[in-house]
Amino acid sequence: xxxxxxxxxxxxxxxxxxxxxxxxxxxxxxxxxxxxxxxxxxxxxxxxxxxxxxxxxxxxxxxxxxxxxxxxxxxxxxxxxxxxxxxxxxxxxxxxxxxxxxxxxxxxxxxxxxxxxxxxxxxxxxxxxxxxxxxxxxxxxxxxxxxxxxxxxxxxxxxxxxxxxxxxxxxxxxxxxxxxxxxxxxxxxxxxxxxxxxxxxxxxxxxxxxxxxxxxxxxxxxxxxxxxxxxxxxxxxxxxxxxxxxxxxxxxxxxxxxxxxxxxxxxxxxxxxxxxxxxxxxxxxxxxxxxxxxxxx
Numbered sequence: 001x002x003x004x005x006x007x008x009x010x011x012x013x014x015x016x017x018x019x020x021x022x023x024x025x026x027x028x029x030x031x032x033x034x035x036x037x038x039x040x041x042x043x044x045x046x047x048x049x050x051x052x053x054x055x056x057x058x059x060x061x062x063x064x065x066x067x068x069x070x071x072x073x074x075x076x077x078x079x080x081x082x083x084x085x086x087x088x089x090x091x092x093x094x095x096x097x098x099x100x101x102x103x104x105x106x107x108x109x110x111x112x113x114x115x116x117x118x119x120x121x122x123x124x125x126x127x128x129x130x131x132x133x134x135x136x137x138x139x140x141x142x143x144x145x146x147x148x149x150x151x152x153x154x155x156x157x158x159x160x161x162x163x164x165x166x167x168x169x170x171x172x173x174x175x176x177x178x179x180x181x182x183x184x185x186x187x188x189x190x191x192x193x194x195x196x197x198x199x200x201x202x203x204x205x206x207x208x209x210x211x212x213x214x215x216x217x218x219x220x221x222x223x224x225x226x227x228x229x230x231x232x233x234x235x236x237x238x239x240x241x242x243x244x245x246x247x248x249x250x251x252x253x254x255x256x257x258x259x260x261x262x263x264x265x266x267x268x269x270x271x272x273x274x275x276x277x278x279x280x281x282x283x284x285x286x287x288x289x290x291x292x293x294x295x296x297x
Contacts, residue, residue, distance in 0.1 A: 005287040012055050012065065013048040016076065019069045023126060037107040037115035038122075042080050045098035049220070050075045050191045053288065057192035057209060060275070060282040063199025070130035071143065071198060074123040075191050078151050081116035081123075082160075088112060091164065099234075120151075130198065143194045150190035159183025166249040176249045177218075184224070185217025192216075192285070208278075212271040212285065219267040220292045222260050225250040227297065229257065264293050 020042055025035040051072035058068045065072075087094040087102040088109060094102050104112035127147060131140045149155055159182030166175055192213035193206055201209065229252050251260040268289040275282040 003283045003287040005284075005291045008284055008287065009047065009049075009052055009291070012052045015065060015069070016048045016051045016072055017043070019073050020076065023070070023073050023122070033107065033111055034114055034118060037103055037111050038119055040106060041084050041097075041103045041115065042077065042119070044100050046076075046080075048076060049288075050079050050188060053188055053191040053213070053216075053285075054195040056282075056284040056288060057195030057213075058199040059195075060192075060209070060278050060285055061196050061199035061201050061205070062281060063195070068130065068195045068198045070126045071147075071194055072191075074126040074130075075147065075187065075194070077119040077123040077126070078147070078156075079187065081119040082151075082156055084112050084116040084119070086160070091160075124148075139197055143197050146190045146194050146197065147187075150186040155182050155186030155190070156184075159186070163249065168247045169249075171249045171254070173254050176251060176254050179249055180218055180221040180251070181214065184221035185214050188217030188220060189213030205278075208274050212274040212289075215267040215271040215274070216285075216289050216292060219264040219271070219289070222251045222264040222267070223292060223295065225252050226257060226260055226264075227295075261293075268293050 024039055024042060027036045027039055029035050054068050054072040054075055055065045058064070083097055084103045086092050087097055088104055095105055096102060102112075103115060107115070124144070124147075127144055128140065130143075151157065153161075159179050162175065162179045163183055166179065189210055190213070192209050193201075196206060196209050228250070251263070255263070271289050272286050275285055278285075
């Protein structure tokens with residue numbers, strides 16, 4: 001079974017956008033400025049890759065998109081909050097994200113910080129709401145742990161700290177791997193595993209999906225590093241060349257562009273191998289891996 005990955009992503013992204021519009025507070029609900037800021041960044045664009053991974057993880061187990069939609073939206077809210085905070089002057093100090101002014105440029109730094117805080121908090125409410133009455137309490141516990149670990153100091157936030165502390169320093173491959181596996185790969189891995197957990201994955205299946213997800217997440221960040229060097233600001237929707245200007249710890253800086261490309265492709269190959277036992281149901285995950293290394297923005 002082959003998958004048209006562009007159509008697959010577009011269809012699921014539309015469903016995610018519709019659900020996000022329902023779950024987010026209305027701009028007219030008080031405090032209106034906060035809710036406008038939350039919706040501004042959530043609907044500023046983006047590929048919705050992480051929620052699509054939640055859905056694909058569930059589908060690999062025979063689950064349905066509607067059964068995991070709240071978790072998919074929660075992951076997107078966590079990702080968006082991280083972007084809002086990442087763009088702040090105290091961190092990357094970016095003026096544009098997804099082709100539009102960053103949140104703090106529109107609403108000010110204080111509201112941007114609070115919008116991120118509110119999105120993170122709402123995300124965990126949605127995770128809890130994804131479990132109907134009578135659902136397995138152990139599944140709820142496991143999904144909350146999975147996402148909490150991936151988003152916190154053991155994952156995304158910890159990777160961000162290492163990224164900040166490495167700026168302007170000569171760091172080795174081990175440090176770059178730590179940053180990328182925590183800052184980016186952890187949440188992508190958790191997205192796939194959480195979707196699969198909700199669809200009844202066994203422990204051995206979760207191990208295989210975790211291996212695939214970790215490799216796909218790392219490959220995604222390596223390609224982000226490469227595109228920061230090779231793509232234009234218009235293509236990226238954000239300032240190109242920022243990594244080099246800020247002397248960030250990146251794969252091209254340590255390994256060079258060609259070795260970085262080779263490694264990203266190898267990681268996707270390893271992910272495909274880890275998914276072999278899932279058969280045709282995991283074809284969307286395989287197609288998403290191919291998309292990761294072939295994307296231009």
